Amino acid sequence: MHALLRYSKSRWVGSLLALALATAACQSHPDEAQRASLPPVGHYEGSLSQAGRPDVRAALDIRHPSPGHYEAEFTAPGAPALNFVADSIYFGQGRLLLKRPLRAGQTLTLTLDGDFWRGTLALDSAKATAILLKRGVPSPSTYRVEELPQDNGSAWLYAPADAGTMGPALALLPDSATAAAACLWGDALAREGVIVLVLPPASQTTAEAEAPRVREALRFLRSTPGADTAHVGAWAAGARAVAVAQALAAPAGARPAYLIAQNASVDAAARVAFRELRNRKLPVLGLYGGPKGAAQANLLRNAMGGRRGAAVRVYRTAGVDLLVPGQPSAGLGPGLPGEVLEWVRGQ
Numbered sequence: 001m002h003a004l005l006r007y008s009k010s011r012w013v014g015s016l017l018a019l020a021l022a023t024a025a026c027q028s029h030p031d032e033a034q035r036a037s038l039p040p041v042g043h044y045e046g047s048l049s050q051a052g053r054p055d056v057r058a059a060l061d062i063r064h065p066s067p068g069h070y071e072a073e074f075t076a077p078g079a080p081a082l083n084f085v086a087d088s089i090y091f092g093q094g095r096l097l098l099k100r101p102l103r104a105g106q107t108l109t110l111t112l113d114g115d116f117w118r119g120t121l122a123l124d125s126a127k128a129t130a131i132l133l134k135r136g137v138p139s140p141s142t143y144r145v146e147e148l149p150q151d152n153g154s155a156w157l158y159a160p161a162d163a164g165t166m167g168p169a170l171a172l173l174p175d176s177a178t179a180a181a182a183c184l185w186g187d188a189l190a191r192e193g194v195i196v197l198v199l200p201p202a203s204q205t206t207a208e209a210e211a212p213r214v215r216e217a218l219r220f221l222r223s224t225p226g227a228d229t230a231h232v233g234a235w236a237a238g239a240r241a242v243a244v245a246q247a248l249a250a251p252a253g254a255r256p257a258y259l260i261a262q263n264a265s266v267d268a269a270a271r272v273a274f275r276e277l278r279n280r281k282l283p284v285l286g287l288y289g290g291p292k293g294a295a296q297a298n299l300l301r302n303a304m305g306g307r308r309g310a311a312v313r314v315y316r317t318a319g320v321d322l323l324v325p326g327q328p329s330a331g332l333g334p335g336l337p338g339e340v341l342e343w344v345r346g347q
Contacts, residue, residue, distance in 0.1 A: 039070050039091045043139055044117055046132035048076060053327055058082075058130060060108075060117065061138040062089070071141060072098050074108055074121075081323075081331035082106075082121070083187050085145050101145050101156050102183035102198065123329050143190035153200030155217075158186035160193050163226035168233070168344050169195035170260070171217035173210070175238035176201055178262065181321040181332075188337040194344065195227050205239040207246035214244055215254045231347060235260035238320075242270045249276035258283040258347040260340070263290065263320050266299035274303040283347050285311045285340070289318035289333065311343060 041064045047055040056078050063071040070089050076082040084106070090097035096117065100106040108130065110119035115134040120127045141161040148155040160167065170189075174182045179201050186196045197217055202209065214234055222229045233256045236244040241264035247253055249272075259282060264270065277284055284304060288297040293314050301312045318324050318333030 037092070039064075039072070039089055039096065040112065040134075041070075041138060042134045043136050044132035045135045046117075046130065048079075048082075048121055048128040048130050048328060050126070050128050050328055056082075056128070056328060058121075058132065059139075060110075060132050061141075063138045063141060065141070071144070072096075073142065074098060079326075079328060079331065080188065081184050081326070081329050082123075083191075084183065085143060085187070087145050087147055100183060101147065102186070103180070126328065128328050143187075145186070145190075148197075150200055152202065155200060156183075156186065156198045157224070158190035158196040158198070159224060160190055160195065160226060162193070165193065165226065166228040167193040167195065167226060168231040168257075168347075169197070169221040169224060169227040170233045170235050170344070171214065171221060171256075172196055172198045173213070173217075173234065173236040173240045173244060174198070174201060175205070175240050178237040178321045181323055184323070184332060185337065188332065189341065192337070192341050194341070195221060195224055197221055197224075202240065205243045207243050207250065210236075210240060210243040211247035211250070211253065214247060214256070218254055218256055231257050231344075233258040233260065233344070233347065235262065237262040239265070242266075242273070245270065245273040245277060248282070249273040249280075256282075258285070258344070260285045260287060260344075261300065262287045262322070263293065263296065264300055265296060266303050271299075271303040274300065275305075278304050283311075285313070285343050287313055287315070287322060287340070289315045289322045290320035293320070313339065 039062050041062050044060040046058055048058050049055045056076050058076045061073045072086045072089050074084055084100040086098040087101050094112040096110045098108040105124035107122045110117040117132040119130050121130050143158055143160045146157045148157060172182055172185060182198045186198050189196050199213060199217060218232055221227050221232045234244055241261040261284060286297060286300045297312045297314045315322055315333040322333050322336060323330040324333050
C-alpha cells in the first residue's frame with residue numbers, strides 16, 4: 001500500500017509527491033494527470049455481498065469541502081453497525097483504502113473502474129464483496145471524527161457536522177470487554193446529534209485514576225463547538241463504571257449532567273457510591289447484557305432506591321458489549337441506540 005497517498009483532515013501525509021499534489025489541489029484548474037491523482041468526489045450506491053447471504057445495500061460519499069481536505073463516509077442502511085466516517089483517505093493509482101477508526105479489522109478497499117468502485121469490505125475475519133456505482137453529488141456530511149493522541153493511547157471525538165445546533169455530549173469510557181463496540185456507539189450517537197468522546201481503555205480502574213480522566217474529558221467536551229454545556233455526561237463500562245461512580249461521589253468529584261453505568265458490578269463499596277449519587281439527584285442509567293446482567297441490574301436498582309431510583313435496563317439477547325450476533329456483522333441490541341438516545345435527551 002506504499003503507493004497510496006493519505007488524505008487526512010486538512011493536510012496531506014505522504015511523500016514529497018503527496019506535497020506536490022497537495023499544492024496542485026489548491027490550484028483552480030488542475031490538469032488531467034492531477035485530477036487522476038485526487039479522490040473522485042461523488043455519491044456512490046451499490047451493495048455488499050457474501051456467498052449464501054442476501055445482499056446488503058451500501059453507499060459511499062467522498063467529499064471535498066475545502067482545498068486539500070477530503071472526507072469519506074460509508075453507510076449500509078440495512079446493517080448500521082457497518083457505518084463509519086473515515087478519519088483518513090488513502091488513494092492512488094485508482095485504488096482507495098478507508099480504515100474505520102477504533103476498529104482496525106474493518107477496512108474498505110476499492111478499485112476505480114469507470115463510474116464503479118469494486119472491491120471488498122473486511123470485517124475482522126470475514127469479507128464482503130462491494131460494488132458501488134456513482135449516482136451524483138455527495139450527500140451532506142453527518143459528523144466528523146478526529147483522533148486525539150493521549151499518553152496511554154488515542155481518544156476519538158465524534159462530533160456532529162452541524163455545530164450550530166447545540167446538543168448533548170458524553171465521555172465514553174469503555175473497558176476491555178466493550179472497547180470494540182465503542183465505534184458503533186460513536187457513530188450511532190453522532191448521527192443523532194450527540195457529541196461523543198471515546199477514551200482509550202485504562203490499565204488502572206480505581207476512583208483515583210479515573211477522577212482526573214473524567215474531569216478533563218468533561219472540560220474538553222464543554223469547550224467543544226455544538227455542545228450544550230448543561231447536558232454533558234459520562235458513560236463508563238464494567239469496573240470503570242464503578243470507579244467513575246466512586247470518583248463522582250467523592251466530595252470534590254466532577255459534576256456531569258448524568259452517568260450511564262454499563263454492566264456495573266455492584267458490591268458493598270459500589271452500593272455506597274451509587275447511593276451517594278442518588279442523594280445528589282444525579283440521573284443514572286444502568287445498562288446490562290450478558291448472562292449475569294439481570295442479577296446485577298437488580299443490585300443496581302436496589303442501590304439506587306428501587307424502581308423509582310434509577311432507570312435500569314437489561315438486554316437479555318445481547319452480550320456485555322450490548323451487541324447481538326448478526327450478518328454481516330454483530331449489531332446493537334434490540335431497542336438500541338434509540339432507548340439510550342431518548343434517555344440522554346431527557347436529562
